[in-house]
Amino acid sequence: MDATTLLHHLACGMHALSGHDSAGPSVPPYPDDTQHALDLVVRECLDHERTPPAGVPELVEWCTDLASERWPYPPAHTGMALVDPVHRTRTRACAELAGVAAIADALMVEALSDLPAAEAAERFRFLRSHVLVGPDTQRELLMKNPKAASVFKFVKALYQPVPAAWVVRGRVGLCECGLPARPDRLTGELVTWCERETCPPGAWVEQRLPAGRALLLHSALRLFVALPSTLDDRVRDGLVATGLPVRTLDLATRRHEVRFPGRAPVSFRCYDRIVASALAIEATADRVDIAVIPDSSTLATPVARRAFADALPPGLPVTLATESELLAGAINDRKDT
Numbered sequence: 001m002d003a004t005t006l007l008h009h010l011a012c013g014m015h016a017l018s019g020h021d022s023a024g025p026s027v028p029p030y031p032d033d034t035q036h037a038l039d040l041v042v043r044e045c046l047d048h049e050r051t052p053p054a055g056v057p058e059l060v061e062w063c064t065d066l067a068s069e070r071w072p073y074p075p076a077h078t079g080m081a082l083v084d085p086v087h088r089t090r091t092r093a094c095a096e097l098a099g100v101a102a103i104a105d106a107l108m109v110e111a112l113s114d115l116p117a118a119e120a121a122e123r124f125r126f127l128r129s130h131v132l133v134g135p136d137t138q139r140e141l142l143m144k145n146p147k148a149a150s151v152f153k154f155v156k157a158l159y160q161p162v163p164a165a166w167v168v169r170g171r172v173g174l175c176e177c178g179l180p181a182r183p184d185r186l187t188g189e190l191v192t193w194c195e196r197e198t199c200p201p202g203a204w205v206e207q208r209l210p211a212g213r214a215l216l217l218h219s220a221l222r223l224f225v226a227l228p229s230t231l232d233d234r235v236r237d238g239l240v241a242t243g244l245p246v247r248t249l250d251l252a253t254r255r256h257e258v259r260f261p262g263r264a265p266v267s268f269r270c271y272d273r274i275v276a277s278a279l280a281i282e283a284t285a286d287r288v289d290i291a292v293i294p295d296s297s298t299l300a301t302p303v304a305r306r307a308f309a310d311a312l313p314p315g316l317p318v319t320l321a322t323e324s325e326l327l328a329g330a331i332n333d334r335k336d337t
C-alpha cells in the first residue's frame with residue numbers, strides 16, 4: 001500500500017474516532033473506519049517485520065507523530081499529525097485528509113436547497129456568523145433581529161452539544177478567529193489552543209458560554225464554512241473595490257466567477273487549508289480555475305505549491321493563488337493560452 005492511501009485511511013479512522021467522543025479511544029467497539037485503519041497498519045507492520053500497535057489507543061499515539069520510526073514507513077512528511085499530541089483532538093490536517101470538506105458541502109447544499117436566493121443568503125450568513133449559540137440566543141435574536149431568529153429555527157439541526165475537548169471549567173469559548181478555543185485556566189481571557197491551530201499565542205477569547213446550555217455549529221461547518229468565510233469576504237470585496245465584475249456561481253459551495261479586463265471569466269473558491277495535496281484533489285473536484293488561499297497560509301510556500309501541483313490529476317490544472325495574487329490579477333489565464 002502506498003503512503004498516500006495509508007494516510008487517507010488513517011485520517012478517516014482518527015476522524016471517525018473523534019465523533020465517538022464520549023467514550024474516548026480506550027473503549028471499544030470502535031467505529032468501522034478506526035478498526036479498518038488499525039487492521040491496515042498491523043498488516044503493513046507484519047509485511048515489513050515491524051512491531052504493530054497493540055490496539056486503537058496505541059494507534060492514536062502513533063498518529064500524533066507520522067514521522068516516528070515506529071511506522072513501517074512514514075505515512076506523511078515530518079511535522080504532520082492526525083491527532084494533536086498535547087490536546088488529543090483530531091487535527092485540521094486529519095479533517096482535511098479524511099474528506100470532511102465534502103461533508104460540509106453536502107450539509108450546505110441541503111441547508112440552502114429549494115430556497116429563494118435572498119433566503120439562502122440569510123441562512124448562509126447566519127451559519128457562518130453563529131458558531132456558538134447559547135440558551136438565550138433565540139430570545140435575543142427575536143428582540144434584535146427577528147429575521148435571524150426565524151432562520152435559526154430552520155438550521156438548528158446543524159448545531160450539536162459541545163464536545164468535552166472544548167469545555168474548560170464548565171464553559172466553552174470562541175477564539176478571535178471564530179473557532180472553539182480552550183481558554184487559559186486562570187482568567188479565561190486568553191486562548192491557549194484553538195481549533196484553527198495556527199492562531200498566535202495570546203489571542204483573545206471572544207465569546208464564552210456555559211457549555212451545558214450551549215450548542216456548537218457542526219464541526220465540518222466550523223472548519224470548512226465558518227473558517228474560510230472571512231477570506232471569502234476579503235477577496236470578493238477586494239475584487240469589487242477594484243471594479244471587477246464578480247458573481248457567485250453557487251452559494252452553498254461558495255464558488256464565484258471574476259472577469260479580468262480582456263480575459264475570459266475565471267472561477268474561484270477561497271480555501272483556508274493546511275494540507276496541499278488534499279486541497280489539490282478538492283479544488284479539482286470543485287471544478288474551479290483558481291484555489292484562493294490566505295496570504296498568511298502555509299500553502300503559499302514554494303514547497304507547498306509544488307506539493308499542490310504534484311497532487312493535481314493530469315490535464316486538470318487548477319491555479320493556486322494567494323488573495324493578493326488574485327487581487328493583482330497575477331494569475332495565468334489558461335483559457336487564453
Ligand SMILES: [Zn+2]
Pocket residue numbers: 175176177178179181194195196197199203
Ligand atoms: Zn483561533
